[in-house]
Amino acid sequence: MATAQATDRNPGELKDVPGWFPPLDQLLFTWFLERQETRGFGGDLVELGAYMGKSAILLGHHLQDGEKFTVCDLFGGEAPDGANAAETAKSYSSLTRQTFERNYLAFHDALPRVIEAPTSVISKEVEADTCRFVHIDASHLYEHVHDDIGAARDLLLPDGIVVLDDFRSEHTPGVSVATWEAVLNRGLRPICLSTQKLYGTWGDPEPVQEELLETLRGRDDCGLSVQHAAGHRLVRTRAHKGMQPPSFPHSRYYTAPEPPQPAPQGTAPTSAPARPRPRPSSRVRRIGADLLPPIVTRALRRSLARGAQKS
CATH class of the missing domain: 3.40.50.150 (Vaccinia Virus protein VP39)
Incomplete structure (x- = not known):
């Protein structure tokens, strides 16, 4: 009904x-x-x-x-x-x-x-x-x-x-x-x-x-x-401002507001993922490209690549 x-x-x-x-x-x-x-x-x-x-x-x-x-x-x-x-x-x-x-x-x-x-x-x-x-x-x-x-x-x-x-x-x-x-x-x-x-x-x-x-x-x-x-x-x-009326019975049509639902137990609140920090090699590449002569930059990149393979 x-x-x-x-x-x-x-x-x-x-x-x-x-x-x-x-x-x-x-x-x-x-x-x-x-x-x-x-x-x-x-x-x-x-x-x-x-x-x-x-x-x-x-x-x-x-x-x-x-x-x-x-x-x-x-x-x-x-x-x-x-x-x-x-x-x-x-x-x-x-x-x-x-x-x-x-x-x-x-x-x-x-x-x-x-x-x-x-x-x-x-x-x-x-x-x-x-x-x-x-x-x-x-x-x-x-x-x-x-x-x-x-x-x-x-x-x-x-x-x-x-x-x-x-x-x-x-x-x-x-x-x-x-x-x-x-x-x-x-x-x-x-x-x-x-x-x-x-x-x-x-x-x-x-x-x-x-x-x-x-x-x-x-x-x-x-x-x-x-x-x-x-x-x-x-x-x-x-x-005075905000005065409330005395309590009075609800009508037959009254529907009580639903209470807020609590978060499920054992769940951690979600947060925005942290932004990844740039790898040091990326910084080196940018600095080398901007400041060093091309021949030195190429040598530096080869050295970094060999180190990454060994690791």
């Missing part, structure tokens, strides 16, 4: 899945989810905007017994308005539901609940006060992000975690406005900031921040700073 192997279409590792999910955010997702799990904090998971499935694959790995995981994305379908349609055509023209599902199933036995629709439907599809973790990474337009944040607040349990992607990218000012508006006017309390994402809660951020600070201070692969603004403590994190 043929063995399944990773290809351009079948990822072998999480890093093979296209998408914007750097090692630092993989670390933070894992830390927040595992913290909830070790404390017996259960609840459903939701992702708004999935792209090719990279972050969804990690989220699905943390699904506990009795929990549900819901993914909502247009997947190239009909957008709710002209601005959203233009954004989708520009940035996500290659995205299809089939690609997402193929990538996800490379790592999991079953798909999450997939809703192929605008994220505005999520409040009707998922019950309020049932979720422990919501990741928002869909539209970059202010109106849509504003509504996605409102939906996340309704869906989350007390002390649940919301993650907002692209909150400070130069090409997504609508996300920045909606994010900081939620912090200043809608009760969202930041826990920490990465280069791409804001992690927050509508509960009490202080206990989570203290534990996170203790964890990150013990690492040498990321930087850490604390600032205060508008009554909020902001924990800023950044990855």
Whole structure:
């Protein structure tokens, strides 16, 4: 039977899945989810905007017994308005539901609940006060992000975690406005900031921040700073060069690289053969031909020839 192997279409590792999910955010997702799990904090998971499935694959790995995981994305379908349609055509023209599902199933036995629709439907599809973790990474337009944040607040349990992607990218000012508006006017309390994402809660951020600070201070692969603004403590994190993501299970298509084969025992390493040194008689002949009179040269050659025959 043929063995399944990773290809351009079948990822072998999480890093093979296209998408914007750097090692630092993989670390933070894992830390927040595992913290909830070790404390017996259960609840459903939701992702708004999935792209090719990279972050969804990690989220699905943390699904506990009795929990549900819901993914909502247009997947190239009909957008709710002209601005959203233009954004989708520009940035996500290659995205299809089939690609997402193929990538996800490379790592999991079953798909999450997939809703192929605008994220505005999520409040009707998922019950309020049932979720422990919501990741928002869909539209970059202010109106849509504003509504996605409102939906996340309704869906989350007390002390649940919301993650907002692209909150400070130069090409997504609508996300920045909606994010900081939620912090200043809608009760969202930041826990920490990465280069791409804001992690927050509508509960009490202080206990989570203290534990996170203790964890990150013990690492040498990321930087850490604390600032205060508008009554909020902001924990800023950044990855150092060469930071590696946390370990993650391989996909069903993964093939381990073959180790280098050792040289057979008892065989000496081959080397280039040494260049032979010219025989002394050759040097004599050259010198004689160049410097001595012809009669002397002929006599010298005869003498050398007789000596070679005797030897």
